[in-house]
Amino acid sequence: MGKNAEATTSAKEALEAETVGKTMCSKKLSYDTPSRGALFHLLTTRKQDDLKQLGKDNNVKVLWTPKKKIELKGMKSKVEEVVRLVSDMEEAFKIKEEDHEWPVMLFPALKEHNYAQLVKIEKQHCVYAWVKPSAYTSSHAGIVARHPLSNGTIIEISNRDILKERVDVIVNAANEQLQHSGGIAHVIATAAGKRFEAECAAWISANGRLPTGDAQLCKPGNLSRLSGIINAVGPIYRAGVQGQDKQLASAVRRCFEIANANGFTSIALPALSTGIYDFPANWAATIIVNQAQNFLEKDATSLKVIKITDKNGSTVNHLVKALRVEMQEDY
Numbered sequence: 001m002g003k004n005a006e007a008t009t010s011a012k013e014a015l016e017a018e019t020v021g022k023t024m025c026s027k028k029l030s031y032d033t034p035s036r037g038a039l040f041h042l043l044t045t046r047k048q049d050d051l052k053q054l055g056k057d058n059n060v061k062v063l064w065t066p067k068k069k070i071e072l073k074g075m076k077s078k079v080e081e082v083v084r085l086v087s088d089m090e091e092a093f094k095i096k097e098e099d100h101e102w103p104v105m106l107f108p109a110l111k112e113h114n115y116a117q118l119v120k121i122e123k124q125h126c127v128y129a130w131v132k133p134s135a136y137t138s139s140h141a142g143i144v145a146r147h148p149l150s151n152g153t154i155i156e157i158s159n160r161d162i163l164k165e166r167v168d169v170i171v172n173a174a175n176e177q178l179q180h181s182g183g184i185a186h187v188i189a190t191a192a193g194k195r196f197e198a199e200c201a202a203w204i205s206a207n208g209r210l211p212t213g214d215a216q217l218c219k220p221g222n223l224s225r226l227s228g229i230i231n232a233v234g235p236i237y238r239a240g241v242q243g244q245d246k247q248l249a250s251a252v253r254r255c256f257e258i259a260n261a262n263g264f265t266s267i268a269l270p271a272l273s274t275g276i277y278d279f280p281a282n283w284a285a286t287i288i289v290n291q292a293q294n295f296l297e298k299d300a301t302s303l304k305v306i307k308i309t310d311k312n313g314s315t316v317n318h319l320v321k322a323l324r325v326e327m328q329e330d331y
Contacts, residue, residue: 025076027083031068039090040068047089050144050313053159057313058082085317145320153296155289157319158309162268163191163223165307169262170223171255171269173277174200174231176209183276192229196221200231212236213250217258227264230255234273237280245287248273252291260301268307271315285318289326 031040043051044064051070055062060074060082070086072079145157162170162184172188174180178200180189189197199218203210210216215232223229232255235247251272259267271288273279292306310316 023076024074025079026071026073027079029070029072029083029086031070037068040064040070043070043086043089050089050159051086054082054085054313081314085313088317088321144316145323147323149293149296151297153301153303154305155292155296155323156305156307157316157323158268158307159311159313159316160309161311162270162309163188165268165309166225167266167268167305167307168227168264169217169230169259169267170226171215171230171232171267171272173270173272173275174210174233176212176233178204178210178231184270188229192221192223194221195219196223196229213247213254215251215254215258217262228262230258230267230269232269232272234277235279237273237278244279245283248279248284248287249291252288253295256291256295256301256303256306259303260295263302265302266305266307267303268309271308271310271312271319274310274312274315281312281315282318282321285315285322286325289319289322293326 031037051062051064054060055072055074058074058078058081060072060078062082063071063073065071072082074082143156143158143160147155149155158165170188172180173184175185180186180197180200189200196218199221203216203218210231210233212233212235215230218229218231220226220229232251234251235244237244252269255267255269269288271281271284274281274284288308292308295301296303296306308319310319
């Protein structure tokens with residue numbers, strides 16, 4: 001076969017693969033056993049907002065019925081991605097079925113597993129579920145993962161708007177000129193107002209550009225409930241360029257150092273560089289979580305809570321996976 005024929009065949013195969021991925025489809029996830037029924041109950045009550053957000057992020061319609069089925073409708077490739085993400089959510093829950101002598105004595109089980117929700121109870125049989133404190137559940141809306149470290153400090157993964165986080169200081173994903181024209185930087189700068197932007201401009205005038213991998217602290221402007229806003233410059237991703245991981249790690253670490261130097265006890269930061277800077281989310285998640293753990297465990301710090309927050313469902317999923325790996329947890 002000649003080179004032109006091979007190229008034509010490859011192009012045709014690529015087009016067919018793309019066409020298959022764009023095919024509309026519907027997939028139903030069944031929860032027809034007692035333990036699967038427990039998962040259905042938990043997903044459609046405690047994780048209802050997360051299911052909706054997964055659908056919204058991937059342009060997939062997510063429906064559930066009283067017959068314990070979750071139906072996904074959309075492009076085949078997107079539906080398959082949501083199926084994978086729902087499976088990840090399911091793995092966070094621990095489901096257990098037990099036979100008991102009547103009356104059922106559940107309280108020891110609830111105490112043993114820290115958190116438990118009774119899903120179904122019959123005469124001599126029950127299904128209950130629990131989640132470790134670090135898993136996909138919290139009494140605080142928006143938190144999808146929470147890990148308490150041995151020294152009492154906490155790392156949280158959240159899918160909330162960073163402006164709604166109740167912390168001392170938030171991190172702004174800035175550029176080297178502190179010109180907040182796009183992405184989360186524009187959102188934060190708009191909320192903080194002209195005083196914040198004027199302070200940023202004054203800092204640049206006095207110091208020159210803020211190098212990639214560095215950060216600096218500004219007053220919060222109109223966001224008066226905050227004690228400050230840290231501008232951090234992550235790298236713009238360029239495939240094949242060396243040292244970008246070190247630049248991102250440096251930017252994250254500098255945020256924690258500045259927070260500590262100013263006596264702040266809590267900080268919220270986005271997944272730096274993963275938005276319009278196009279840094280691979282799985283790689284960034286590993287770096288950010290690693291820096292958070294290292295800072296809280298190895299440094300004497302005023303920080304008690306580090307919140308990593310992002311509204312992109314796929315990025316949040318990568319952050320949670322990174323937290324699992326970093327903390328060596330099986331949940």
